Structure formats: C-alpha cells, structure tokens
Amino acid sequence: MASYKLSINGSSFSVEADPKMPLLWVLRDLLNLTGTKYGCGMSQCGACTVHLNGNAIRSCTMPVSAVGTQKITTIEGLSTDNSHTVQQAWIAEQVPQCGYCQTGQIMSAVALLKRNPNPTDRDIDMAMQGNICRCGTYPRIRKAIHKAAAMMKQPPAKGF
C-alpha cells in the first residue's frame, strides 16, 4: 500500500492503493468514478479510456504508481451538464444503444478532435480502432465525430 495524490478532473484526490492497482480500479472502486468502464482489462476494448495530460490512454493497464502528477480527465470531467461539444454531437446523432462503451468512445473522440480538428473518415477509423462497441454504433460514432468537428468551428463551442 502507498499513498497517492491524484489530479482528476481539476481536483486533487488522495488514495491509499497498491502501487500496481490499475488506474481503472482506483477510479471505480476507490473514488466511485464509475463512468470509466471495465471491458477487458488488457487494452483491447477501450471501455476504460481516460485522458492523461489530454492524451487518451487505457486506464485498465496503467498502474496508479505510474500516474504521478499527470492530469487525469475522466468522462465525469468533460462537463457537468452535457455541454461538451462531443457530448452534444453524441446526443444529436443518437449514438448510444446500451451505452456501456460510450464513455470510452467519447474520451477517445475528444482526444482525436483535439489533435485533429478536421478528421477524415480514415482518421476517425484509425483513432477509434481501439474502442469496441458490441452494439454496433460505429456508423453513428463516425457521424457524431464529423458533427462535433463542424460544431467546433462555430463559436461559441465549448469544451476544448
């Protein structure tokens, strides 16, 4: 057991955890931030995607001891009222079915759009390749990302 001070969604959290405990379980079981999901535990599905200093990572294979002072953003930190452009686009395109994979999908999409505000279909396919959706919402994910990209160009887009 060791003590960690984590910066999550702009706040600071102290946890006592085994250094090897993946960030996923720290978030879910120790901090009750359950928007980040467990899907495979081996970086195969993307359900656990969060941002580390703005980059999308798989929290299921990231030991808490490796996080250090890097800034973590989870789905809960995107907005408090669904006002983030990507959330808005997701609602507009009615992407979720069961919804379980969607928080991870959205975190991957946000990171993509930050890097590349004008993604092509191919860019989207490449960037979203690591996120599985068993419900098959892929075509709508593609549409929603294009929509978010278009919305971002129109002020007053919020969230980036």
Place this chain on the structure above:
Amino acid sequence: MQQKHSIDRRAFLKLSSFTGAALTIGFYFPALGRETAAIVTASTAENLGIALNAFISIDKNGSVSILNHRSEMGQGSYQAVPQMIAEELEVSLDQVSISFAPGHQNKYGNQITGGSSTVRGAWKHLLRTGATAREMLIEAAAKIWSVPKDECYAQNGEVIHRPSNKKLGYGELVEEASKLTPPKQVVLKERKKYNLIGKPLPRQDTPLKVNGRAEFGMDKKLPGMLYAVVERSPHFLGKVKSYDDSAVKKMPGVKHVIKVHMPVFNTVREGIAIVADNTWAAMQARKALKVEWDTTGFEHLDTAALYNRMKEDLKKPGLSQRTGGNFEATFAKASKKVEAVYETPYEAHACMEPVNCVADVKEDRAEIWGPIQGPDWIQRDLADRLKIPIDKITVNMTFLGGGFGRKAFTDYTTEAALISKEIKAPVQVVWTREDDMTQGPFRPGAMYECKAGLNNGRIAAFQTKMAAQNMGHQNPGADKTSFNDSITEGLPEPYLNSIDHYSFSDIPTESPIPVMWWRSVYSSTNGFAYESFIDELAVAAEKDPLDLRRAHLRDERYLAIIDKLEEITGWKSRGKNSGWGVAITECFKSIVGEAVKVSKQADGKLKIDRIVAVMDCGWYVNPDIIKAQVEGSIVMALGAATTHATNFTDGKAVETNFHQYRMPRISDVPDMEIYIMENEEKPGGVGEPGLPPFAPALCNAIFDLTGKRIRKLPFNMNEV
C-alpha cells in the same frame, strides 16, 4: 423528460397507493393466460386486493411517472414505452419520467426481455392504459365544469372545453379523476393523428449515457459492499476436488475465500469465490489460488469432434418438425438436384458489460441489483434456493451493458446471492472478461444439410436438416423427443406455400457445453443456411436471385420488400463486375431483407461497399431506434460471420478475451442504408430480426463477385 433520473421505486409504490393525491392506473390480468388486461385505479385494486401493475401515475403537478416492466439493454424500451403512453395520454414526453419495475411475476406478467417483445407483447395494453387515463381526466373535467364530456378534449397535458375554451391541467384533475371508474372501452387514436408514435424522437436515456451517469450493474455500490471474483471450473461440469487458499488469504484486502456453486441448467458448476475490499484485490488474489478440479464423468470435447458428431447426426432422421407433400419422391425425380452443407460456429455473447451481480442477502429477505433480462425468473429462482418467501425478494434491474440473451439466465444471480448469504454482507460478483467469455452459455454451433429439387426453374422439393444442441433439452426433466421451433425459425413462411414438397427436421446433438439464446436465437444460424441455399438454387435455376424469391414468396409483405430492395440498390442496372447479394428472413414476426455490395480493392482484399436493409416490423413506435437496432444487428452478424467464434479444446473454451475473440472494429463497418416499411400489420420484433439475413447476403455477394461459395462461418474476409 426529467433528467433528474427516474424516481425511486419505493417512492413510486408509495405514491401509487396514496390514491387521493394522484391518478394511478395500471393493468392486471384477471385470469392467468388471459389475453385481455383489465385496467383499474389504485384504490379499486386496493379494495379488491389485486396486485396492481402500477404502470402510470399522474401527480398534482401533472407529472407522469411510468414504471417500465422491461429491462433496458440498448434496444430502446426506455424510449418506446413512454412514447406510447404519452401519445394516448396527450402529454409531451418531457412531462414523463420512467423507472424500472422490480421483478415480480404476479404483477407484471412475463417480464423477460427477449424475443424482441417489448413493444410486440405489450403495445395494446400500454396504449389502452394511456387512453384510459386520458378519458378519465376528460370525464373529471366535464364533471367539474358540468358540461357534456364530448365537448371536451385533451391536449398537451390539459383538458379543454371546446365551446368555452376553458382549460384545466391534468394536475388539477387527478383528484377528481381518481374517484372515477375507468371506462371499459376506450377508443385508441388513429395512426395518422399520432404526434409521438412513429416519430424519430431522441432517446431519453441518451443524456445519461454520454456522461457516465447511467448506472449499470457494474456501477452499483452499497454501503459496506465487498467485491468478489470466482475461480470456476474451466470445464463445464467440473467439481472442486481440493483447493489451497493459504497464499490467497495473505494477499492484501482479501476478506473471505469460500467454495460456491451455481446452477447451469440441470447441472451445477463449482468454484472458489475470493471476496475482497475491491475488484482488483480480488482479481490479484485469485491468481494465488490453487484448485484441483474433478473433471471426470463428462466429455471433454473439442471443436472438431463436436462438428464430426453433428455430421454423423445429420445421417439420422431426427425429429421432424414440418413436412408437406413427399420430399423424397419429388427430389428423386427432379430435373436438377442441389445439395449443400452449411456450418455455423458457437459464439459467446460478449456483452461489453461482463456478467455481474450485486446481492444483499439477509436472514429473511434478499435484494439484488444487476444487468438482468429476466427479473421474474430470477425472483422465483432465488426464492426457491434461499428458501425465502417470494415477496421478500427484490430484483432490481439496472441498465444493461448489452444482454443479447445471456443476461436472461439465472446462474450469475444465484451464485452472487449464495456468496452474500455465506459472508453475511452485500457483495458484487464481477465476472472478468475471461470468465464471461469462457464460461458460457454459448450460442450453439450448427450444421445444416440442405437438399432441393428444381423443375422448370422452380423449387419443387426442399429439405433442411439441422444438427445442433437443442437449448430446451438442457432443462431439468426436459423431454428430449420434443423440438422447440428450432429449425424453422428464420425461414420465410411463404416458401412453404409455393413449394409443395418439403421437410424440416432437427437432430439434437448431445454435448455438455451449455448453450443459450443469442440475439435472434436459431434464426441467427438458420438464416445463413436457408438464404445461402436459396441463392444456390437461383444460380442452379439460372434465375436472378430476386426473381426466384419473387416467384416463391407470394405474399404482399415479402413482395414489397423485394421491390424495395430492387429499387434502392438499382438492382436491374447493377454493373456486371460488382458483387451483390441479397437475403430475406423472418424473425419474431418481422421480415427483413438485406442487400450487400462487395468489391475487391487494389490489394486484392474484399471490401464491403454498401449495406442496405429493409425492415418490415409492422406498426412501430420509433423509427430511429429501429434503424439503430438494425445497424447494431448487422454489426453483430458481421462479427459472427467474419471475425469471431468460440472454439473448444479438451472441453474448454479457447477464446478468452478480445485479442482472440476479435470483434468488428469501426473500420470494418461501412455506413448503412436502413428503410422501414409502412403498413398496418401488427408490431413485430425490432432488436433481433435485422441479424439473420446479413451473413447470407454478404456470402451471396461474395459468390456473385468471385464465384466462391462460402458455406462455413466464420470466414476471413482477407483470405477469400
């Protein structure tokens, strides 16, 4: 829709019995098995001692609460149910909130979310319940104003007196209305007057699903809750011979190590549960556990042996299910004979949310939460096993991160309850992805032998035999000479009117592998055999595949789908070098036709260029949800056709996680064109029927392009 989530269930039930301040009506079935529900108010129900289906309640502010009796696993009942009730009740959707009904057999009738039945099974009752409340509110207003009832009408949560334009909101009317007797007859709205039904309204659970607030079973937390994982026998019927938990008990956070069991149909699977402070501690500790299994007394099959057995089984006559005319004689004399054998794999459900369950079992009561498709089965099962009266067992449905049939099973809930009982604490049992993927139950693999005789370009004789594990035969005391509509599922019925000589039979293959419904059940594999074979017959008869179907599917609905497919795809003018395939199947009273176009890329690899689907599900509620369900069904079918399967070695599942059970990724899936037919037919299923026609349409397209016939799934698109 109030985004402040659904109201608390207990508060709802209390509200429902507080009859003075609200209008609460629901339906119940006066006699078991009766088709027609009676609609009564809460106070009548109380006087008669009836367990009321508290379906809707309108309070003094005019807010409408609905208790949904179906689980929400992505198929959209969260949206469809309020959309139907709000339509007849004449309120806007934002006046309506919804919560999940806890499992209770007597109150809600059969609650299993399966067979694409949410709308199909309850639509009339839901519409009538909404209309009844509307009529009672109108009557209440007429009474207050002392005017004739037919001078009043309801609109947007108010009753309006037409001549004077006086208005009263529903909230102001509920007290008066709750004293009335619900009318026996109500007139339902005409379809053309619908404001909500038939419109692509946004789903009301979407906001919760884009910010992490939707609560899935995995997200449920209770005060003092512990977390468990279970090392179960890797063989389907294994028992614990001995185990060594000395190292486990020293691991940080571990609280208990206990032997548990769970029922799997008529068998029992044993395991060792590790209960800890958090999920990861339990998972880590599990690695230190040593178990010796007794795996004797049952077969350790591998995939090759299983399919060899099916091949042998196909030589037997089997259980005849549907026969007409004389297949053998007609086939023997046919001018052209075609024969083919098709093979489909076992599949895991692989819901994105692995199986899990939270249980809190006390001496005299039990409560569970989880992603649950069959709450009333589970309630009964727990009452039996825990020896607790059924009314002391509460089954709460959370959102489901996918279900597809897997979460209609009672194994995981029983196991969780037994662990909670033993450790005397609330516990969440989490199945790791590996547990979820290797423990089953699975979709049964199947082998089909199809034969047909053609005369003058028409199908004169048609036979299909299926060898596969029979799902119904696994239940305790099952009659193994009975079949359960297995083989004819997915078959377009009108073929049997145009083919005079046919025979369908099912040969149940024996195996200890547990099998279970998987999205669209037997149709998911039957469809591949039927519609691939029809394509082979079209080729043999030198007929266009749509024309052959047109000649044999002499039914308005089918003909309309064929016309529509022809129109959308530009079928008649399709290029010589393009590969187009079609398939049409029927499943849960809906008919779906799909067309796929494939081409070869510069590197010689196959690519899907277009996917077109035409869905006829009769009367429908929300076209956007239907489109989403068809899209999702197609992606799931694509996976089962081209990327994944569950194999067995030494009686154990081989594929343990997504690195081996490869799912379609976003780049594998093109945009799709989905059309919904407009007609006045009864509602059919929506969540499943889009799946069966996809694999045959794809394989027929590949044949059209390359001349290669694919008869065995899954196949690798890059290796055709």
